[in-house]
Amino acid sequence: MRSARLSPLLYASLLALAAAAMPARAALFEDDEARKAILDLRARQQQNDEATRARLDKLVQEQIDPLRRSILDLNGQIESLRGEIAKLRGQNEQLARDLSDTQRKLIDQSDALNTRLKPLEPQKVSLDGREFNVSPDEKRVYDGAMGQVRKGDFDEAAASLNGFLKQFPTSGYADSARFWLGNAQYGQRSYKDAITTFKAFLAASPDHPRAPEAMLALANCQIELKDTKSARKSLQDLIKAFPNSEAAQAGKERLAALK
Incomplete structure (x- = not known):
């Protein structure tokens, strides 16, 4: 049997077909490998991402x-x-x-x-042109005694003023108390006691605002006792010491009446 022989043209065509088929199969193979590689890469990336997130979550959790x-x-x-x-x-x-x-x-x-x-x-009081401090007891006793003088109760007034001077010998009221004691004694007609009191008052306070009245009252006591000589002397001393006082004017009249 004669073996069949291919014509050169047919042979060339077959070769061309085989050559064309081989790249197609190679390209198909390469696409599958690339897809698989991509899928593997994506899987690994996903695993890496998940591991990274897990580490971040753990780190955040550890810090938070x-x-x-x-x-x-x-x-x-x-x-x-x-x-x-x-x-x-x-x-x-x-x-x-x-x-x-x-x-x-x-x-x-x-x-x-x-x-x-x-x-x-202590309370500050003003009396007979003078200011001084007194205790409440001083004021109470003195005011009580002066109330008796104003009422004309000379016996009680004299006793109260004497008691005041013994209880408060250095009081700012002492001079005034002594003056009014002399007047109360005069009202009692205790002229000798009144003379003693007025003399003590004048000796202690010769410049007292009531000194002219005390000198006139002293002379009146002496006149009551018929001691004209002493009365005249007291009136002359009054007129000489306090010539412009009302007491001096009254003393001049009393002195003229004695002559």
Whole structure:
């Protein structure tokens, strides 16, 4: 049997077809490999991403949890401090109320004490052109005695004024008390006692505003006792010492009547 022989043209065509088929199969193979490589790459990338997220989550969790606990502890401390502050504020308010109550009580006690002490405090008085301080007792006894003088109760007035001078010998009232004692004794017609009192008054306070009246009263007592010589001398001394006083004018009239 004769073997079949291909014509050169057919042979060339077959070769061309085979050559064309081979690249197609190679290209198909290459596409599958590339797709598989891409899928593998995507899988690995996804795994890497998930691992990265897990590490980040773990890292964040490790950092956030202590921070969260710290914040919670801080909030607890803040609340505790708020409670302490509120407690202290309440204590301060109570202390302020207690202090206010104490101050008010002290003021009330001070006012009450001043009220009790006020009657015992020295008082400034002005009498016969002079100012001086006296105790409440001095003023009370002196005013009482002067009330008796004004009523004409000379016996009681003389006793009260004598008692005053013994109780308060250095009082600012002493000169005036002595002057009015002489007048009360004159009203009692105790002329000798009155003379002694007026002389003591003039010896102690020769410049007293009532000295001219005392000298005239002294002369009147001497006239009542018929001691004209002494009366004349007292009137002359009055006119000489206090020439412009009303007592001196009255003394001139009394002196003229004695002549």
